[in-house]
Structure formats: C-alpha cells, structure tokens
Amino acid sequence: MLLDSASLYFRAYFGVPDTLRSPQGEPVNAVRGLLDFIARLVHDHRPDQLVACMDAAWRPQWRVDLIPSYKTHRVAEAATDGEEEVPDTLAPQVPVIEQVLDALGIARIGSPGYEADDVIGTLTAQASGPVQIVTGDRDLFQLVDDAREITVLYPVKGMGNLQVTDDALLLEKYGVRGAQYADLAALRGDPSDGLPGVKGIGEKTAAQLIHEYGDLSTIRAAAQDIGSKLTPARRRNLLEASAYLDVAPTVVRVATDAPLPDFDPAVPNEPLDPMTLESLSARWNLGTSLDRVLETLTAR
DSSP states (O other): OEEEHHHHHHHHHHHSOTTOBOTTSOBOHHHHHHHHHHHHHHHHHOOSBOEEEOOSOSSOHHHHHHOTTTTGGGBOTTOSSOOBOOOTTTTTHHHHHHHHHHHHTOEEEOOTTOOHHHHHHHHHHHOSSOEEEEOSOGGGGGGOBGGGTEEEEEESSSTTSEEEEOHHHHHHHHSSOHHHHHHHHHHHOBGGGTBOOOTTOOHHHHHHHHHHHSSHHHHHHHHHOTTSSOOHHHHHHHHHTHHHHHHHHHHHSOOSOOOOOOOOOBOOSSOSOHHHHHHHHHHHTOHHHHHHHHHHHHTO
C-alpha cells in the first residue's frame, strides 16, 4: 500500500475540524486526521507493506523547464522562492506528521527532485505483487493495471468510502484504460496543474481519439496525414499544439526511475521509537488517533 501523503493530509486538514488542538493551542487536525486514515486503511485492507510517499520537490524543475506554467497557480503570490501555497495552519503540522510516522516505524520516502507521484510510480514499477495506491489525485490513475493487480483507492468520502479504481472502472468513467490515462490527461490538459491541453479537446473528445487511434503518437501521426479521418479543425488544433505535445507526455507521466533510499516497507507490529512517540503524543495531543493506529498495528 502506497500513500500519497500530501494528498491525504490535505484532505485530513480540510475534513477534520481545527478544534483539535495541542495543549499550547496549535491545530493538529491534519496530524490526527492522517493517523485516523492510516488506522482505517490498515484495518480494512491489511497490507503487509506500507509506504508514506512524500514530495521532496512538489514542483520539480525538470517539469517546469518543459512546461513553465506547471503548477504556477499553486505558488504563493507573496512567495519569492517558489514555495507552494499551503494554509498557514497546515504547514507547521507537516514536520509533526513526519516525526510521528518515523517514530511509528512507517516507511516515509521521498526522492530529491521528484514528487510523491514519482516515488509511487517507481515503487509500483518495482513491485512484484499487488499494489494499492491511496490518493485523491486522478493523475495516478495512469498506474492502474489489472494484469499486475495495481489499483487506486480513491477517497469518495473519507477512508471508509473508497473507489476501487481498476481498468474496468476507468473504461466506464473515462473511456480509457490506466495505460492510456496519461495520454488522455495530456490532450485534455489540467488547469489545476497548469497544463493547457489541446484547444477544442476535452475529456470526451480525448477519449474518443484514443479509442479510435490507440495512443497519442498515433493521433499525432494522423494529424500529419492529410488523408486521415480527423476533421480540419481538429487536425489544425493538434498541429498548433505540437510544441506542447512534444513535452506534455514527459510532464504528465509519473517517473518510474526516481532514485530511492534503502528502507523497510514492512508494516510495523510495534512502534520503532516508543519513547519519542509518547513524547510527541503528549506535546501534540495525539490522543485517540494515535491509540487507534497503535491498536491496529499490534492487532495484525
């Protein structure tokens, strides 16, 4: 089980009341919400390996070099260092999350210059057995692969209502399989990631083109072929987007070769550092949220 950690703690932050506070009055809703998520996921799905995947670079320079608008809107207007705009009561909770995961002994992995998505893509490529990816980010639908038993658990409402995303569901909802989803995303674009897409091609048209031609490279070849069945307007739009389409696949597709440190992915049966965990619990009022995680881990 691979956790898209930032996706989950953002969800926890906005879904759990900020009335949950430390003894000093600091919000801990993201910390406790994420712990509750982990307890529910481990209890319901019984993974034998669990990795919290982290953003070492939430907006990698190599992606920005290819498409300068990549995630531009998420950069805080007042920031001068390209920092991501994060709610001011969430940012202080992220180091606490990291400390608690480390004390629990849950593997927490990032890769310099890469996003958590790339860590997930790399671990998925290396996996020899089934993989469950837990994320609220549709970009990771591209990793779905029925043949390799790779599914995405997509929260519909909390961790108790997860959409189990496989190829069949993607075909039903989007008209493409997991292996085709990145091509659909490149054609359609994604305003939330600063990807312009191709003029006049939305999600349904992108799916239609992929269904007809198979993949992005074949669609582009059809645009070059005056005898293809593409309409003149669609051909023109695809050709005008050539510079974008040259680089979009590299930006949209998750990396599968991010360098990763050595780590133990096994789900711990007991906390790695109980004294530190006890200190963190008292300092941050982790209370029943931490208790639930510990009970779930020791009950495995």
